[in-house]
């Protein structure tokens with residue numbers, strides 16, 4: 001299939017981005033608070049772009065599976081909104097937090113209502129809501145079905161060792177969950193909700209799979225339609241304002257596109273109407289977002305003219 005004129009130079013741009021990533025001497029630091037992720041080789045870099053014309057363009061380690069971690073929060077939010085609709089917003093806000101992804105500070109001030117669905121506290125509430133009386137196994141089955149349908153690829157799985165590793169060390173997340181339960185904002189016992197949450201974070205995908213899975217957020221004809229157009233707009237708005245925690249403003253400033261990062265080093269970025277992009281490089285910056293991944297999508301958005309701000 002031929003690319004539209006606006007994407008003609010894409011392969012050359014991807015080649016330049018890969019060369020810049022390979023030449024980089026400061027790759028950030030791999031997340032080590034989840035022991036199972038601490039050993040991932042920081043030298044890896046993958047990038048994949050799924051275009052509105054149906055073509056896909058990838059470079060580097062785009063076929064190596066990685067732990068999507070908090071990128072999963074986008075899929076969980078889509079499922080929870082499907083289950084609860086706007087009632088979800090009584091339990092979680094829609095404002096940037098300006099604090100680290102695992103911060104507990106705001107929760108006390110704000111009576112156990114997390115600022116947004118993409119910080120850990122908010123995502124734990126979203127998973128709790130998405131469970132909606134179902135066993136974690138059923139919810140995780142639905143999550144995988146959703147992601148596989150979005151990617152049109154059934155070879156997407158949960159890494160149990162990563163989930164177990166986080167269950168054993170996730171004391172901060174237990175603190176957040178217990179705190180919200182004390183405020184009546186968690187329907188299930190913290191262990192149950194967190195069991196589902198840790199497994200959700202432990203989904204593994206390649207950049208090629210993740211870029212395809214993000215196409216439902218492009219709002220372009222011919223893409224998988226898993227949620228309404230209205231919801232697509234809102235999820236993108238939240239990704240732009242909250243998708244990178246206390247680095248969200250900087251990401252919007254540098255890249256100008258909705259994005260969601262994870263501590264596994266992956267970022268899903270949406271160029272509305274144009275492309276779904278997945279980038280992966282395990283080394284993180286100070287805010288816990290992929291360092292080279294951010295630099296790569298900054299270059300991509302600038303060279304392709306894809307910023308939502310024109």
Ligand SMILES: NC(=O)CC[C@H](N)C(=O)O
Nearest residue numbers: 069070101120201262263
């Ligand atoms: N930012 C992230 O990717 C955090 C996800 C990780 N599973 C956690 O809860 O700490």
